[in-house]
Amino acid sequence: MSQLYDLKILIEKTIxxxxxxxxxxxxxxxxxxxxxxxxxxxxxxxDPVYADKLKQAIKDVLxxxx
Amino acid sequence: MKWNLIQTKVLATLFACxxxxxxxxxxxxxxxxxRNTQALALEAVTGSQKLFSILEAREISKMTAVSDALLMDxxxxxxxxxxxxxxLLELTAPLYTKLKSEGITNWMFHTPAPNMAVLLRLxxxxxxxxxxxxxxxxxxxxxDALVSGNELARAGFAERIIRPVPDAKGGIAGYVEFGEExxxxxxxxxxxxxxxxxxxxxKKFLDRKLWADSSGIWKRRDxxxxxxxxxxxxxxxASENILRFSGDLSAVPAQGLxxxxxxxxxxxxxxGIFPIHDAAGNTAGAMFVVHDITAVYTAMRQTEKxxxxxxxxxxxxxxxxxxxxxxxxxxxxxxxxxxxxxRVVGGDFETEIKVSAMDEVGQLEExxxxxxxxxxxxxxxxxxxxxxxxxxxxxxxxxxxx
Numbered sequence: 001m002s003q004l005y006d007l008k009i010l011i012e013k014t015i016x017x018x019x020x021x022x023x024x025x026x027x028x029x030x031x032x033x034x035x036x037x038x039x040x041x042x043x044x045x046x047d048p049v050y051a052d053k054l055k056q057a058i059k060d061v062l063x064x065x066x
Numbered sequence: 067m068k069w070n071l072i073q074t075k076v077l078a079t080l081f082a083c084x085x086x087x088x089x090x091x092x093x094x095x096x097x098x099x100x101r102n103t104q105a106l107a108l109e110a111v112t113g114s115q116k117l118f119s120i121l122e123a124r125e126i127s128k129m130t131a132v133s134d135a136l137l138m139d140x141x142x143x144x145x146x147x148x149x150x151x152x153x154l155l156e157l158t159a160p161l162y163t164k165l166k167s168e169g170i171t172n173w174m175f176h177t178p179a180p181n182m183a184v185l186l187r188l189x190x191x192x193x194x195x196x197x198x199x200x201x202x203x204x205x206x207x208x209x210d211a212l213v214s215g216n217e218l219a220r221a222g223f224a225e226r227i228i229r230p231v232p233d234a235k236g237g238i239a240g241y242v243e244f245g246e247e248x249x250x251x252x253x254x255x256x257x258x259x260x261x262x263x264x265x266x267x268x269k270k271f272l273d274r275k276l277w278a279d280s281s282g283i284w285k286r287r288d289x290x291x292x293x294x295x296x297x298x299x300x301x302x303x304a305s306e307n308i309l310r311f312s313g314d315l316s317a318v319p320a321q322g323l324x325x326x327x328x329x330x331x332x333x334x335x336x337x338g339i340f341p342i343h344d345a346a347g348n349t350a351g352a353m354f355v356v357h358d359i360t361a362v363y364t365a366m367r368q369t370e371k372x373x374x375x376x377x378x379x380x381x382x383x384x385x386x387x388x389x390x391x392x393x394x395x396x397x398x399x400x401x402x403x404x405x406x407x408x409r410v411v412g413g414d415f416e417t418e419i420k421v422s423a424m425d426e427v428g429q430l431e432e433x434x435x436x437x438x439x440x441x442x443x444x445x446x447x448x449x450x451x452x453x454x455x456x457x458x459x460x461x462x463x464x465x466x467x468x
Contacts, residue, residue, distance in 0.1 A: 022412070023409045023412040023413055023414040024405070024408055026411075026412035026413055027409050027411045027413070028408050028412070029412075030411040030412060031407070031408060031411055036411055036413075036445070038445075039452075
């Protein structure tokens with residue numbers, strides 16, 4: 001699996017663990033990182049620049065270090 | 067508090083306006099109070115000046131009437147013609163006691179010109195023979211008619227009338243003079259107006275030694291050195307603080323002058339001054355007027371507090387209403403658009419933005435809903451193409467494996 005997909009899984013697990021509204025939270029992360037999470041799949045190629053943006057968005061919205 | 071938010075900026079602006087409004091109203095009230103006190107002071111000065119003139123006229127009229135009655139008394143006339151001081155005193159002393167109780171403090175008989183001198187002072191019989199040589203003396207000799215006016219003797223200021231007394235042969239037997247100390251006017255004026263008064267006499271018309279001597283006789287403090295240019299001949303208040311004037315009495319304009327407002331203890335006063343002229347027209351003294359404005363001042367302060375409270379409450383209510391209105395019409399709807407935007411990119415393609423009103427924000431809602439529909443439609447197309455591509459790729463891969 002790709003690094004991006006791992007991050008997506010982390011997001012979904014954290015949302016579930018914290019009982020957050022999935023749509024709202026994913027929307028905020030997507031707006032902050034600049035891409036839709038729906039397009040991340042297990043076959044998504046690694047993209048270090050986008051991965052860094054996504055990690056920062058996860059930190060900002062979920063307060064979790066990815 | 068985030069300063070980049072419109073809400074914060076609007077709130078800050080409203081509070082700035084509120085503060086500016088309150089300050090403006092306070093300044094306006096202070097200005098209004100200053101004008102009102104100025105008007106009150108002017109009214110006190112002009113009113114007192116008129117009252118003083120009325121009292122002057124009334125007392126001159128009274129002294130003239132007394133002198134008219136006296137001139138009919140042939141015994142007095144003959145005693146004066148004979149320069150019989152003892153007889154004159156005997157005839158007039160009982161009447162002087164009565165007149166004195168009515169305010170006539172000075173009563174004199176003078177010998178005829180050219181050697182005009184005091185024959186008898188009813189108010190001080192032991193002192194006689196002196197030549198006064200005042201303006202009124204010269205005028206009565208020159209005109210042979212009644213002369214009246216304020217005359218500043220070297221130790222005091224009195225309103226006087228002086229007139230010739232004809233003898234049996236049609237000549238002049240001498241002169242009779244009545245006078246009232248102006249100091250007693252101020253007590254009558256205080257009774258009528260409630261104001262406090264001070265009678266100021268210009269030092270240049272007074273004799274220092276006589277002032278000291280008269281102070282001893284009248285058992286008053288010698289106040290010669292209290293002020294540079296004038297002495298306080300009489301006053302209606304025990305306070306030494308309120309009669310303050312640093313200017314020149316001769317420079318006080320004829321219509322009077324309003325001075326400063328001041329506080330003494332818990333009371334507030336306005337002050338003014340108007341000139342008093344002697345018979346020759348010189349500004350020999352002035353009347354200091356002190357008007358108590360404590361009641362007006364207290365009422366004004368009370369009104370100021372109430373007004374301030376009302377304005378503050380109104381402004382606070384107004385500010386709250388404006389904020390509530392802005393929140394309902396703008397901020398809440400913008401937050402809703404932002405939330406929907408987040409949900410769309412989060413995967414919620416169903417929630418629509420409803421146009422709540424056809425105002426500026428409503429136009430943005432309409433535009434954003436159109437944008438959302440285009441976005442969702444494009445996303446569905448892209449997703450469909452991606453799935454198709456994956457299916458085809460999977461099909462090719464499995465075919466190749468077969």
